[in-house]
Each structure stands twice: as structure tokens, then as C-alpha cells.
Amino acid sequence: MIGSPAGAPRRARTGRGLARGLVEACHPVPGLAVTLVAVALAVGTGLTPGRVALLGAAVFTGQLSIGWSNDWVDAARDRAVGRTDKPVATGAVPPAVIATAASTALVTTIVMSSLLGVIAAAALLIGVAAGWAYNLGLKATVWSGATYLIAFGALPVAPYVASPGQPWPPWWVPVVGALLGFGAHFANVLPDLRADAETGVRGLPHRLGPRTGVIVMAGALAAASVVLGVAPATTSTAFALTVSATGIALAAATTAAAVRAPRGPLAFRLTIGIAVLDVALLITNAM
Incomplete structure (x- = not known):
């Protein structure tokens, strides 16, 4: 059985191998991406360097707790489908360690978040709670996308309210965050649809299927582009039209690619392009 060969415990006891396994198990790329976006927003809203660093640490430890809990909870499922990229499933990281x-990490993010103030802490910890709820069971329900809507809608609020006297963010900030999070949910799940189906996981993307899932993902990201184009008061008409048209055009191209080849790489790459555009605009408009 995967994860049970004689060599697995020895790999787990090797300090370097264990450290590497913990890094891989925390889902480092999305965790760092979320942290960098939060830090960029914090800089843009004018937080002091100390509070920017504190917010970044709170977000990062929260992402660590979500990533590690995901591999901890899913270890048996990952072993069942032969996931060799999951250190807990292969035995490289013992369950007790993860x-x-x-x-x-959960305790650390609670402490660090609380130092930013009640409202900022609530925004950050709502996102962490949503991530844990997803890992603990909501990922297999039709409500899987709701956890991403809540988590990413709340996250960008924190940089605005993390300093005394800071104003509440404009309405479009949490709306764009929620739309980006919803799109990210599909981007995260669609590559694993077959493996998830083998273990009974049927979240919203699984129920919609790969073709519809890509279209919904592109639609959410395009909607974020339109909001970013028209909602900020400082944008010109030309800017609004350009951003909105670009998002819609990319979404249309993604839809066409998804209809033609739902499991092909083109549709997924186009949605990544929309997401990068939206994140860049969100950070720029916050400055």
C-alpha cells in the first residue's frame, strides 16, 4: 500500500527529508501568492512597515495552517489514489508531525491576527476558518465554492482596517476578492477531478464538470475585471472600457477553448491570464 513501505519511516526520520516534506505539504505556491497579494495591498493602503510585516506573517501562517491541514485530513484519500506528490500520503511526513x-500555525495566526485589531483579525480569521471548513468536509459538497467566496472576500478587508482610523475599503474590494477566490477554487480543483471522483469528493466543480467548470471560472474572473474597470472612482471611461473589454474577451476565448477541449491546457492558461490581470489591477487601484 502506498505510504507503508519499509523505507517510508526512515525518510520521515531524516531531518532534511522531513523539512522538505513539510514545505511541499503546505502548498507553498498558492500560500505565498496569497501572502504577497495581501502584503502588496497593505503597502498600498499605507500601513507602517511594522504592521505590513505583521499582517504578512499573520496571512502566511494562516495559509500554512490551511495547507498543512489539507494534507493531514486528506492523507488516506491521497494514498487511495496513489498521490506521490503528497508527503503525508507517501510517509515522508508522519501524521502526528503534520x-x-x-x-x-493555526495558534500562531490567531495570535498575530489579534495584534492587528479586532476588525482586521476577524477578517483574517474568517478566511482561515473557511479554509479549515473546506478541508474538513465542505470540499465534498455543493457549498465548496462558498468557502472561497467568504475567505477571499474577507481577506482584502484586513489591510484597510489594520491601522487605527483606517477607513472601510470601497465596496468593490471585497467583491473583487470574492470573485477571484471563486475562480481560484475552480483553478485549484479542475486538474484533480478524476482523482477526487475516485474517493467520493463531489464539490461544486465536480458537479458542473470540466467544460462548465472552466466556463464558470472564466466568467467569475471576467466579472472581477469588469468591476475593477468600472467601480473605482479614479478610473477614466477609456480605462474602464479597456479593462472590461479585455476581461470579457479573454473569458470568451476561454469559453471557446473549454468547449473545444475541456481538459486541454489552453483554457486553463487563459484563465490564469485573466487572474493575473485582475490581481494587478486590484493592487494598483489600492495604491
Whole structure:
């Protein structure tokens, strides 16, 4: 059985191998991406360097707790489908270690978030709670996307309210965050539809299927582009039209690619392009 060969415990006891396994198990790329966006927003809203660093640390430890808890909870499922890229499933990281790491990161993000103030802490910890709820069971329900809507809608609020006297963010900031999060949910799940189906996971993207899922993903990201184009008061008419038209055109191209080849790479790459555009605009408009 995967994860049970004699060599697995020895790999887990090797310090370097264990450290590498913990890094891989925390889902480092999306965790760092979310942290960098939060830090960029914090800089744009004028937080002091110390509070920018504190907010970044709170977001990063929250992402660590979500990533580690995901691999901890999913270990048996990952072993069942032969996931060799999951350190807990292969035995490179013992379950007790990943559980301790996830719990420690959770406590750390609670403490760090609380130092930013009640409202900022609530915004950050709502996102962490949504991530844990997803890992603990909502990922297999029709409500899987709601956790991303809530988490990413709340996250960009924190940089605005993390300093005394800071104003509440414009309405479009959490709306764009929620739309980006919803799109990210599909981007995260669609590559694993077949493996998830083998273990009974049927979240919203699974129920919609690959073709419809890509179209919904592109639509959410295009909607974020339109909001970013027309909502900020400082944007010109030409800017609004350009951004909106670009988002809609990319979404149309993504839809065509998804209809033609739902499991092909083109549709997915186009949605990544929309997401990068939206994140860049969100950060720029916050400055």
C-alpha cells in the first residue's frame, strides 16, 4: 500500500527529508501568492512597515495552517489514489508531525491576527476558518465554492482596517476578492477531478464538470475585471472600457477553448491570464 513501505519511516526520520516534506505539504505556491497579494495591498493602503510585516506573517501562517491541514485530513484519500506528490500520503511526513504543524500555525495566526485589531483579525480569521471548513468536509459538497467566496472576500478587508482610523475599503474590494477566490477554487480543483471522483469528493466543480467548470471560472474572473474597470472612482471611461473589454474577451476565448477541449491546457492558461490581470489591477487601484 502506498505510504507503508519499509523505507517510508526512515525518510520521515531524516531531518532534511522531513523539512522538505513539510514545505511541499503546505502548498507553498498558492500560500505565498496569497501572502504577497495581501502584503502588496497593505503597502498600498499605507500601513507602517511594522504592521505590513505583521499582517504578512499573520496571512502566511494562516495559509500554512490551511495547507498543512489539507494534507493531514486528506492523507488516506491521497494514498487511495496513489498521490506521490503528497508527503503525508507517501510517509515522508508522519501524521502526528503534520497535525502538530497545522495546529501550531493555526495558534500562531490567531495570535498575530489579534495584534492587528479586532476588525482586521476577524477578517483574517474568517478566511482561515473557511479554509479549515473546506478541508474538513465542505470540499465534498455543493457549498465548496462558498468557502472561497467568504475567505477571499474577507481577506482584502484586513489591510484597510489594520491601522487605527483606517477607513472601510470601497465596496468593490471585497467583491473583487470574492470573485477571484471563486475562480481560484475552480483553478485549484479542475486538474484533480478524476482523482477526487475516485474517493467520493463531489464539490461544486465536480458537479458542473470540466467544460462548465472552466466556463464558470472564466466568467467569475471576467466579472472581477469588469468591476475593477468600472467601480473605482479614479478610473477614466477609456480605462474602464479597456479593462472590461479585455476581461470579457479573454473569458470568451476561454469559453471557446473549454468547449473545444475541456481538459486541454489552453483554457486553463487563459484563465490564469485573466487572474493575473485582475490581481494587478486590484493592487494598483489600492495604491
